[in-house]
Amino acid sequence: MRMPIESLTMKALMVLEETQYLVGKVTIEPSPGLRLALAFLFAVSNGDRSVFDEFWRGMLNQPCEPGPQRLLATQNANTLMNRVCLAVGVARTPALMAAGAKAAEPKLKDAAPCRGPGM
Numbered sequence: 001m002r003m004p005i006e007s008l009t010m011k012a013l014m015v016l017e018e019t020q021y022l023v024g025k026v027t028i029e030p031s032p033g034l035r036l037a038l039a040f041l042f043a044v045s046n047g048d049r050s051v052f053d054e055f056w057r058g059m060l061n062q063p064c065e066p067g068p069q070r071l072l073a074t075q076n077a078n079t080l081m082n083r084v085c086l087a088v089g090v091a092r093t094p095a096l097m098a099a100g101a102k103a104a105e106p107k108l109k110d111a112a113p114c115r116g117p118g119m
Contacts, residue, residue: 012037017100023077026111
């Protein structure tokens with residue numbers, strides 16, 4: 001039995017929500033899971049690839065030093081997540097955001113501290 005496309009879309013969005021939640025808290029490494037989630041979501045989107053490219057670049061180039069740049073990076077990550085949800089036609093609900101935060105919690109304990117781009 002095949003999984004419904006809606007279920008796969010929500011799983012891919014959860015990968016992005018988890019990543020977005022970790023911005024500014026830990027170093028985000030490029031992963032095959034993040035690449036696959038972005039590629040899948042692009043395939044079911046309205047066809048505008050730019051938001052997915054921006055999400056990829058934005059998640060991997062985060063400042064880690066406390067201050068206005070880190071705050072701006074977390075706000076940008078939130079905006080990009082909203083744009084991805086809009087592109088795939090899914091409402092970004094508080095439940096989706098909370099599930100992403102819950103999924104990210106174990107990574108906060110085990111991940112290397114945020115060290116910034118190129119470090």
